[in-house]
Amino acid sequence: MSKVKEKNLQLVNDYFDKLSLEPSLSEEEFKGLLEKDFWQLSNDFQLAREKVTVENQEEVYEIKNSNLDFSLAVAKSLADFYKQYCNWFISINRQSPSRILDIGCDNGVLTCFYAYIYPEAEVIGVDKSEAGIQCAKQLAMKLGLTNIDFQQADFHKLNEIFPFEYFDFVISVRTLHEVMRSIPVPIYWSYEDVLNNRPLHMDTYYMKVIERLITKDGEYFSTERLENPAAVGQWAKLLKDADLQLDWSTTNFINFHENGKPNKMPVIVANKKESKFSIIDGLKYLYTRDQNLMLKEHTSFKSVAAEVVFNDISSKNIEIGYFLTLNHEWYKMRFEIWKTEEYFLIYGSGNMGYRQLEIMPVDDYVKAKNKLEKLIERYKTQSEVERYSNIKERDLIEKNLI
Ligand SMILES: C[S@@+](CC[C@H](N)C(=O)[O-])C[C@H]1O[C@@H](n2cnc3c(N)ncnc32)[C@H](O)[C@@H]1O
Structure with missing residues (x-):
């Protein structure tokens, strides 16, 4: 010192x-x-x-x-x-x-x-x-x-x-x-x-x-x-x-x-x-000045770092998503798998600021799915869960139209 x-x-x-x-x-x-x-x-x-x-x-x-x-x-x-x-x-x-x-x-x-x-x-x-x-x-x-x-x-x-x-x-x-x-x-x-x-x-x-x-x-x-x-x-x-x-x-x-x-x-x-x-x-x-934001398999990011890294990847498509409405709160959460040429991105986000991003190899969908399940697990029992497979469906769920 x-x-x-x-x-x-x-x-x-x-x-x-x-x-x-x-x-x-x-x-x-x-x-x-x-x-x-x-x-x-x-x-x-x-x-x-x-x-x-x-x-x-x-x-x-x-x-x-x-x-x-x-x-x-x-x-x-x-x-x-x-x-x-x-x-x-x-x-x-x-x-x-x-x-x-x-x-x-x-x-x-x-x-x-x-x-x-x-x-x-x-x-x-x-x-x-x-x-x-x-x-x-x-x-x-x-x-x-x-x-x-x-x-x-x-x-x-x-x-x-x-x-x-x-x-x-x-x-x-x-x-x-x-x-x-x-x-x-x-x-x-x-x-x-x-x-x-x-x-x-x-x-x-x-x-x-x-x-x-x-x-x-x-x-x-x-x-x-x-x-x-x-x-x-x-x-x-x-x-x-x-x-x-x-x-x-x-x-x-x-x-x-x-x-x-x-x-x-x-x-x-x-x-x-x-x-x-x-x-x-x-x-x-x-929020990210002390962090390495390089994309690599098996890395994970939280908070603004997760949001920044996720948004910076321009070419990605959604594979599957779950919309969670927590029973006792105004909290809503999304848990999604996105695919790029090289990675599966498992992205959890909440309307209260929660962000979590996991980077997985693109060759193993089962592992990516397991990771997604793991992220959802602790919120699932206290939530209503709805599934979607594209952004349009997600918007409709969010606006309570489905
Ligand atoms: C939560 S305390 C914080 C006190 C101190 N700064 C601390 O951190 O321990 C808020 C203080 O703001 C004062 N306060 C609230 N409204 C005020 C106002 N309009 N003008 C001046 N002081 C005010 C309260 O009396 C109180 O002492």
Whole structure:
């Protein structure tokens, strides 16, 4: 490991040690920890969470941030996320910014991290929750940070409070979905189709508020649960409409666990410079940059890599397909065998983003069929299955005309 990497890791570890913020490893452990030390508050918090809607989210934050100790105890379920996020943030090695704004700072765990690693910068955290702001102020005091300030403010007032082009970094982590009330998750068979043909169901206004706050050479760091590549593409489209371009080479994913459950989130960086990538090329690059996409017998691809490789093969014919409608969900899936001169392509795709491509030798149809059966197996019992042998039939099944 390089010296810089080692130093960065140490800095992040030291910060989390100072907070005593260790991740909880299971749902039971997390609940147990809260109940042991904060019995009443943890009950109130649980009740508030059960009846939460987009309209009354404030109550959950008010209870969670009743005091800093309880707020940090609740943060244990996300401690691994915070740590992996901070590891990524420090790894991108940006020169010291002058001003940083953290929108939706809550109890300040991340805002204080920015102030900790950039002691020369002026860091401001804003949140609409007064309780969150109080906790954040206490946390900054506990950590002895003097380059940080917190203000209660609604997102919609930010352009009135701060001058235009004031911040080198504007950051929002898991906040915009609340500000915007939700971020749509596209249902899709092809992300190219989503990006080329579907209207954007999000308002550019939100990104424009952010764009105005950033200096000419500044950057916007956004982290949201964007569930599939089409959602990431739509986010890039939203940014572009507000004159912010994705920096595809810095944008990445972080892997973490939430109470022991594995999870993954994109960490997106945008700026005001010209981008050399179209959004479609950017997505391809983001999702396949570490992979070898060469066609070879007995190789397999997943996610965007599977979709890209499959689409790039121009000369192919469908042999057989199965359309699965899952009983208890809106999920629909297709499992198909396609034939090229050299290969059988076994392609599984779902309208929620699932993609799987297996490359098999063209001389053994039985083996290809077995592979197809294997892919279908785990979904078959919970689905209605319909068979087709060409795209026209598939379209009719999909439109429910057969
Ligand atoms: C899920 S929390 C994320 C907090 C923190 N960034 C983190 O990752 O732990 C979302 C935060 O956004 C704040 N928030 C929601 N809507 C807001 C708005 N319109 N203006 C300012 N803050 C808002 C909430 O109060 C809450 O603290």
